[in-house]
Amino acid sequence: MQWIAAVYFKKLWRGRNKLKADEMNFCSNCSAPVLRQIPEGDDHFRYVCSECGLIHYQNPKIVAGCIVTWQDKVLLCRRAIDPRKGLWTIPAGFMELRETVDSAAARETLEEAMADVKIDELFCIYSIPHVSQVYIIFRGHLEQRDFAAGVESLEVALFAENEIPWRALAFRVVHVALERYFETRHEGDFRPYIGVI
Ligand SMILES: [Zn+2]
Incomplete structure (x- = not known):
């Protein structure tokens, strides 16, 4: 029973950590966390690096x-x-x-x-x-x-x-x-x- 619970929680944990294709946690330039915000002069939410300020544009x-x-x-x-x-x-x-x-x-x-x-x-x-x-x-x-x-x-x-x-x-x-x-x-x-x- 304990073993089944462990497998279940492992799966749950993996599922929770799996990003969708368009999700992002960290900057690929400097590895700092990214924030989801609308950059100045833009009208879409973008992932923007909290450290280096890089805007990560995503396209189809x-x-x-x-x-x-x-x-x-x-x-x-x-x-x-x-x-x-x-x-x-x-x-x-x-x-x-x-x-x-x-x-x-x-x-x-x-x-x-x-x-x-x-x-x-x-x-x-x-x-x-x-x-x-x-x-x-x-x-x-x-x-x-x-x-x-x-x-x-x-x-x-x-x-x-x-x-x-x-x-x-x-x-x-x-x-x-x-x-x-x-x-x-x-x-x-x-x-x-x-x-x-
Ligand atoms: Zn960065």
Whole structure:
């Protein structure tokens, strides 16, 4: 019983200490505590260092992804990692520093599906303001039927429109983007769509 309580409190303590993605306790410049305040001339709360005065600006994260096709099928990956482990998604992930957005989409496709995608064009941009993310999704295709599960995927497979596992998709943005893809794919003029989730 004592042992169970110890494990429980350890978990509770860890949970309490875990910062959310946009939370900050200490300055990365001088390691002094930061304060949350509106700097002079600004209209947003920022983390401001209590010692060196550095203002730590925070901005949305960009996720680059790709709807990858082989003939009339779409390549999906089943996630091997949290969040949404076990569910299906398009190849997509956070951009790295000093990377371009299309090469980020191609890199994610290589990492998650071990596939060499040819990026064709910009397909859609979705802002997801409640999590401060922006998804930039391209259309691309495979020149060879060559793919496999990367370390972040349990499996990778091609799906025709009537085979898409709609109820087992990992994220709403993927659902919405795939729906839009199948609705518009026969239209000749592909204009990038800008939406909000
Ligand atoms: Zn500082």
